[in-house]
Amino acid sequence: MGETGQGTAHEPAQRGGELKEHLNPDQIERCATGEPGTELPAALGAHLRLCSACRGEVAALETLHTHLRKLPHLDPSPAFTRRVIARVTLPVPWHQRAWSAVRRRWVAIGAGLATATGSVGGMAYWLFGQQELTPSELSGFLFSGLQDLGLRITMAGGRVLYDLGILELLRSLAENVAPSEAAGGMALLSLIGAGSLWAMKRLMEPHTPRLSRAVER
């Protein structure tokens, strides 16, 4: 460090504008790396003009800062992004997750739906064919124990089915179709349901590409 009468690196300067001590590291950095166009406080500038020790520190830091800023960013290999994305599992909204689950388990869901359809159909066949219940008696039998909001909603749904003639159709079928024919019909309906689910799965695939598929592209 140079000795100019204004102080050394170890002694406070006595004539440095308003600053009587050497610049602290923050001030040195501000002088050395300050943004272009921003003005230094007058006190710092005045001190620098008179203190060669601080001037030297600022110059040294300026040089170092310039060298470091010139260091280039290094490039990873070209396949870097692809490899990262292949391992990423992004959060997926609930409706996409639900649909994805349906697509993954379409066989089980299809089988479940077919079983449920067969069970309900069989029960309806038995009730209409063997017990000879009217639609209103059927409603009373099914829903007599239910008195909450779910009951009213279900009743409204049953009313819609009745209005659409579906219950009448089932009753007619029960009266005119033999049990073996009904079982065959149920099996056919189950096959159609499973086939429809499979077709829907195939149709939806191009619209919901997974990350791994994007990576393959």
Next chain:
Amino acid sequence: MDYSASSDQELVLLCKGGDERAAWEVVTRFQRPVFSLIYRMVRDRELAEDLAQEAFVRTLNNLNRYDPSYKFSSWLFKIAYNLTVDHIRKREIDTVSIHGAPDAVTAEAQAATSVALESPHERPDELAEARELGGEIEAAISELRPEYRMAIVLRHVEGHAYEEIARIMGIPLGTVKTYIHRARLELQGSLAHLRED
């Protein structure tokens, strides 16, 4: 949609909605600074790529833990820093030459693990000079203690503010200033011959 024009926060929101192209843009945008930082810490290209890859995967797979009140880049760098420091502590990697990994003994191994330092658009003479100067500086940086190295690179190469560096490294602001001050002194000592030249 122009993903390259989106802000970091917008990209994060898109990623949270499952947008894979936003994730692609995040990686493209930050891969060079993150890889550079890690490479300057471990001095091994393959290892740096593995660590950088892991940093991005952890970041993107845990976006629900990101606090949007902080800069996304700080969070990403923090994950990268923690991974790198954990690795260094585990493997006790020492500072090595910029010409390859510590365990690279053959010329082929050194070539495979080293990184070219030149930047584009330079004339051959400028390139040679920059490579020589860059090599000196890189070597001087590699001789610093890991925490000094990280702090000085984040500050002077990546241009982060002190507060961000403190957040990334998980240490008090005063400690960051101390690290950077000491790192500067050591670098100035190591590079004194350049100034004399």
